[in-house]
Amino acid sequence: xxxxxxxxxxxxxQFPALPEIDGISLYVASAQIKYQGRxxxxxxxxxxxxxxAGMFTKSKTASAAVDTSRAxxxxxxxxxxxxxxxxxxxxxxxxxxxxxxxYCAVLADRLDLPAEQLMVASTGVIGEVLDARLMIDxxxxxxxxxxxxxxxxxxxxxxxxxxxxxxxxxxLDGVQVTxxxxxxxxGMIAPDMATMLxxxxxxxxxxxxxxxxxxxxxxxKSFHCITVDSDTSTSDSVYAMASQxxxxxxxxxxxxxxxxxxxxxxxxxxxxxxIQVVKDGEGATKLIKISVSHAxxxxxxxxxxxxxxxxxxxxxxxxxxxxxxxxxxMAVGKSGAxxxxxxxxxxxxxxxxxxxxxxxxGYDEAPVTAHMKGQQIDIGIDIGQPDGAGHACIYSCDLTHxxxxxxxxxxx
Amino acid sequence: xxxxxxxxxxxxxQFPALPEIDGISLYVASAQIKYQGRxxxxxxxxxxxxxxAGMFTKSKTASAAVDTSRAxxxxxxxxxxxxxxxxxxxxxxxxxxxxxxxYCAVLADRLDLPAEQLMVASTGVIGEVLDARLMIDxxxxxxxxxxxxxxxxxxxxxxxxxxxxxxxxxxLDGVQVTxxxxxxxxGMIAPDMATMLxxxxxxxxxxxxxxxxxxxxxxxKSFHCITVDSDTSTSDSVYAMASQxxxxxxxxxxxxxxxxxxxxxxxxxxxxxxIQVVKDGEGATKLIKISVSHAxxxxxxxxxxxxxxxxxxxxxxxxxxxxxxxxxxMAVGKSGAxxxxxxxxxxxxxxxxxxxxxxxxGYDEAPVTAHMKGQQIDIGIDIGQPDGAGHACIYSCDLTHxxxxxxxxxxx
Numbered sequence: 001x002x003x004x005x006x007x008x009x010x011x012x013x014q015f016p017a018l019p020e021i022d023g024i025s026l027y028v029a030s031a032q033i034k035y036q037g038r039x040x041x042x043x044x045x046x047x048x049x050x051x052x053a054g055m056f057t058k059s060k061t062a063s064a065a066v067d068t069s070r071a072x073x074x075x076x077x078x079x080x081x082x083x084x085x086x087x088x089x090x091x092x093x094x095x096x097x098x099x100x101x102x103y104c105a106v107l108a109d110r111l112d113l114p115a116e117q118l119m120v121a122s123t124g125v126i127g128e129v130l131d132a133r134l135m136i137d138x139x140x141x142x143x144x145x146x147x148x149x150x151x152x153x154x155x156x157x158x159x160x161x162x163x164x165x166x167x168x169x170x171x172l173d174g175v176q177v178t179x180x181x182x183x184x185x186x187g188m189i190a191p192d193m194a195t196m197l198x199x200x201x202x203x204x205x206x207x208x209x210x211x212x213x214x215x216x217x218x219x220x221k222s223f224h225c226i227t228v229d230s231d232t233s234t235s236d237s238v239y240a241m242a243s244q245x246x247x248x249x250x251x252x253x254x255x256x257x258x259x260x261x262x263x264x265x266x267x268x269x270x271x272x273x274x275i276q277v278v279k280d281g282e283g284a285t286k287l288i289k290i291s292v293s294h295a296x297x298x299x300x301x302x303x304x305x306x307x308x309x310x311x312x313x314x315x316x317x318x319x320x321x322x323x324x325x326x327x328x329x330m331a332v333g334k335s336g337a338x339x340x341x342x343x344x345x346x347x348x349x350x351x352x353x354x355x356x357x358x359x360x361x362g363y364d365e366a367p368v369t370a371h372m373k374g375q376q377i378d379i380g381i382d383i384g385q386p387d388g389a390g391h392a393c394i395y396s397c398d399l400t401h402x403x404x405x406x407x408x409x410x411x412x
Numbered sequence: 413x414x415x416x417x418x419x420x421x422x423x424x425x426q427f428p429a430l431p432e433i434d435g436i437s438l439y440v441a442s443a444q445i446k447y448q449g450r451x452x453x454x455x456x457x458x459x460x461x462x463x464x465a466g467m468f469t470k471s472k473t474a475s476a477a478v479d480t481s482r483a484x485x486x487x488x489x490x491x492x493x494x495x496x497x498x499x500x501x502x503x504x505x506x507x508x509x510x511x512x513x514x515y516c517a518v519l520a521d522r523l524d525l526p527a528e529q530l531m532v533a534s535t536g537v538i539g540e541v542l543d544a545r546l547m548i549d550x551x552x553x554x555x556x557x558x559x560x561x562x563x564x565x566x567x568x569x570x571x572x573x574x575x576x577x578x579x580x581x582x583x584l585d586g587v588q589v590t591x592x593x594x595x596x597x598x599g600m601i602a603p604d605m606a607t608m609l610x611x612x613x614x615x616x617x618x619x620x621x622x623x624x625x626x627x628x629x630x631x632x633k634s635f636h637c638i639t640v641d642s643d644t645s646t647s648d649s650v651y652a653m654a655s656q657x658x659x660x661x662x663x664x665x666x667x668x669x670x671x672x673x674x675x676x677x678x679x680x681x682x683x684x685x686x687i688q689v690v691k692d693g694e695g696a697t698k699l700i701k702i703s704v705s706h707a708x709x710x711x712x713x714x715x716x717x718x719x720x721x722x723x724x725x726x727x728x729x730x731x732x733x734x735x736x737x738x739x740x741x742m743a744v745g746k747s748g749a750x751x752x753x754x755x756x757x758x759x760x761x762x763x764x765x766x767x768x769x770x771x772x773x774g775y776d777e778a779p780v781t782a783h784m785k786g787q788q789i790d791i792g793i794d795i796g797q798p799d800g801a802g803h804a805c806i807y808s809c810d811l812t813h814x815x816x817x818x819x820x821x822x823x824x
Contacts, residue, residue, distance in 0.1 A: 332473060
């Protein structure tokens with residue numbers, strides 16, 4: 001975590017207690033790639049028989065790490081992810097790819113795994129080749145002993161002001177199944193695919209195909225519903241590993257109660273992590289929840305919610321605790337969605353401020369102003385389309401001087 | 413203009429000398445709608461026989477003023493625009509529309525014009541009904557005597573820190589033709605149609621249809637190529653009036669030398685005004701010019717340029733005078749356009765920093781760092797698509813503490 005930045009005012013009081021996951025081990029070390037005096041390398045390793053899934057940035061300038069992980073997943077036998085913070089090794093061409101190949105070969109040898117099965121996650125500055133030697137020199141310390149989920153969560157941070165973790169337990173076939181997740185990310189956060197680094201470990205018995213499909217669905221309902229600054233990283237990825245150790249009957253079809261229970265838990269886990277990421281949005285002082293109802297369809301609802309969530313004028317008004325709903329109307333209007341101005345209703349903190357295209361008669365700003373002073377701002381937008389079934393919920397954060405300070409001065 | 417805000421460091425030394433336009437009169441007055449001690453009402457009136465054209469925001473929550481102007485233009489006989497600053501009268505429903513109808517009826521009567529031919533432009537806070545009485549009470553003072561283009565440019569300002577004007581003279585058929593333009597706007601500036609208020613007056617003889625088509629084309633190449641904050645106003649409009657007095661042979665076909673000369677002049681005029689608007693971008697300290705070449709097509713080139721122009725991470729890096737080209741790569745990657753990472757080249761200030769998908773060997777940051785300290789930052793992005801003919805040029809500005817201060821504290 002950044003030592004220069006104050007902890008987000010929205011941070012949880014402490015890192016949650018994450019239990020160990022049978023069959024999955026974590027390791028951390030300090031390679032001093034960029035950060036001094038802290039761990040910056042993390043290895044997540046599952047025992048033989050585990051399955052892995054992943055989803056990656058849609059960026060057309062994806063990093064060497066993302067290329068490598070995609071290929072490793074395609075082997076169907078990946079069970080290890082080597083991760084570093086401080087350098088994303090993105091846009092580093094052949095030299096960057098050669099660096100990854102070089103340290104992966106060494107690590108694979110140490111782990112007695114085929115190198116092509118190793119997944120790689122890197123985050124940090126773009127355009128500087130990651131020095132493979134720094135990684136390789138850290139492997140001795142890395143493999144010395146296991147780390148906790150909390151230590152792993154700390155090692156993957158960059159400008160994060162707090163480590164992010166969540167855990168969830170469910171019962172499948174009479175046995176307890178655990179899902180743990182850790183994540184990093186606070187800038188370059190936008191929907192359109194995996195918007196930071198996230199690692200999920202579970203002892204569930206589940207097929208690779210089911211894990212991949214359920215991961216994809218859960219991301220749609222969690223990480224794809226958050227935005228900090230509308231920017232999309234070249235590196236960001238969500239990984240899941242299932243060790244198969246819990247003793248449940250293996251989930252090998254999506255059309256089962258077990259699959260549905262697992263999906264609900266995974267979605268809850270990722271949503272909790274996604275909200276933590278927004279709460280650590282660079283400079284964020286307020287979490288913004290934007291709920292759109294009665295749009296023509298889901299796609300319109302999502303477009304409207306994102307237009308509001310990403311509007312600099314809405315985000316700065318909220319930073320200023322100003323119930324400037326006119327800017328919300330503006331952002332709805334520019335969304336490109338089907339809007340009938342004179343059916344539109346806007347609420348803040350549950351209080352309807354405007355309906356049928358005009359301010360509510362006798363509307364009193366005081367209770368809304370009080371809501372604006374809180375740490376979570378709820379914006380409701382009812383599009384009022386007759387028979388409009390489109391609903392969406394997007395989380396964002398305010399845009400403050402802190403965002404400018406971090407990003408105008410700091411080379412991430 | 414705002415009395416609280418310091419003049420933009422990018423502002424021109426002074427307002428240019430705009431000549432009078434034969435057949436077009438300007439009037440200003442103070443209605444004290446929001447601003448005290450300055451003019452906030454402006455009337456642009458052409459003599460009988462003039463033709464008008466206009467283009468309006470694509471926002472689905474457009475204001476009553478925009479509705480009114482669209483209808484007035486449709487009569488084919490509009491030759492007057494009544495304008496106010498300080499209240500946009502947007503999202504004010506039937507009451508807002510009634511207010512417009514009320515003061516337009518009075519003004520039309522004073523001007524001896526059919527009320528339905530009166531165009532209306534309003535800018536300022538959203539969601540508050542514009543008090544028709546304030547407008548009506550100002551009409552005596554308004555019609556007392558004519559104003560200069562400079563005075564008119566001042567009366568239409570809101571958070572602008574300087575009045576914006578430009579002029580251009582051409583020769584058609586041996587006679588001199590003049591085009592004047594004034595504009596306002598500094599926030600809620602984004603492409604997707606008329607992005608602020610702009611008024612063009614010319615003495616050219618030109619048909620209504622030709623004026624409308626040439627205005628539309630010129631806007632595509634000027635106002636549609638700028639962005640400050642990606643937000644699109646509910647009110648913004650570009651108007652043009654041609655008094656037919658210059659003595660040139662009337663332009664009644666686009667396929668003539670006169671039309672081409674006029675189009676070039678109009679495009680130049682609007683480009684000059686558009687750049688002035690960006691230079692007055694809220695909090696702007698640097699003008700950013702983003703040139704994209706060799707994209708697959710024009711649409712891709714534009715998508716890439718806008719993705720970079722609107723990226724908060726690029727804009728804050730430039731505010732911090734940081735040649736952080738990695739963020740440019742990121743913004744190119746998220747644009748959705750066809751990109752081959754390993755063909756991409758990036759230059760800043762004309763110096764190639766990265767090509768073929770990796771940093772240039774031995775690249776020295778010093779000359780680029782020097783460029784970053786200047787007031788105009790030139791970013792070149794060569795997509796390198798074989799046979800890619802897509803080019804685009806977009807102007808933006810940096811994202812600074814000033815933007816946050818203005819928008820977190822000020823209800824526009």
